[in-house]
Amino acid sequence: MDSREIAAARSQGVHVAQHVLLAAAVIGPLVLLGYALTAPALVGLSPHASRIIYFHVPLAILAYAAFATTLVASASFLVTAARAWDRVAVASAEVGVLFSVIVIATGLAWAQADFVGYQPLEDPKLVSVIALAVVYLGYLLLRGSVTETERRARLASVFGLVAFLAVPVAYFATDLGSVHPLPTQVEGVGAGLGFGLLLMAPLALYLIWCRCDTLALESEIEDLKNRQKARSGQAEVLSEGLQ
C-alpha cells in the first residue's frame, strides 16, 4: 500500500465516521425528545419543567465544554502556532454561543413555568449566562474585525484565554441567591441527565467538526490565492526586468 492509497483509505474512514456522527446527531435529540415526553414528572418540578430539564442541563454542560475547548485550543495555538488549533477554538466558540442561547431560552421557559413572580434581570444565574454568551459573541466579532490572518488568530487566542473567566462565574452564580436549583437538588434526575448528555454530545461534536472543515477550506483557499498573487507579482517583475 503506497502513501496515496493510505491517504485515500484514511479519507474514506473520516468520511464514514462523519456520516455515523451525523446520524447520531440527528437521532440523539429525537430519542431524548421521546424520553422527555414519556418519563414521569420529577419530584418538585412541574411536568413542563420536568421535560425541559432533559435538554436544558445537557446543553448547558455542552456549552461549558465547548468554551473549555476554546480555552485549550487557544492556549495550544499560542504555544504551537498551528492554525488547526485556531480553527478548533473558533468552531467551539460558535457552537458554545449557539447552545448558550438555547440554554437561556429553555431556562426562561422553565422559570416561567415553575417560579411565581420570576424577575429575569434579578436572577444572577440568568444574567451571568447572558454575559457569558455576550463575551463569546465578542470573541467572534473580534475575529471578524481583524483581516490579517496571523494577527487575528493571536488576538483571538488571547481573548479566548481571558473569556473563559466568564464560565466559572456563570456556573457558580447559582450560589449567589439565584432561584436556579442545583442538579443534585432534583431527585432522580441524574441518570436522565447522563442519558441526555450522551444523546446531545454527537450534535455538538458534529457541528464543531463540520465548522472546522469549513474553516480549513477557507484557509486553504486564502493560501492558494496568496501564492497565485505572489507568483503573478514575480512574473511581472521578471517581465519588467527583461524589458
Add this chain to the structure above:
Amino acid sequence: MTSDTGPFLVAFGAVGVGIAAYLLWIHVRLSQLRRNLDALKRNRGGPAPTGPAALAVPPVATGGDAAASRDARDATAKEK
C-alpha cells in the same frame, strides 16, 4: 404524554429548526468552498467564480467548429 405538551413541542421544533438552519448553512458553505478550491487548483487565472457560475461547464467545440479551430492552430504553427 399529557395534554400540555403542545408548547414544549413547539419550542423543541423552533430550536430544532434553528440548529438545522446552522447545519445547512455549514454544508452549503462547505460545498461552495470545495468548488472554489477546485477552480483555483485548476488555475484558471483570475478570481474563482462563486455561486452558479462555479458550476458552469465551458463549451467544447464540436463538429465543424472543432475542425475549424484545429485548422487555425495548424496554420499558426506552420507560420511559426
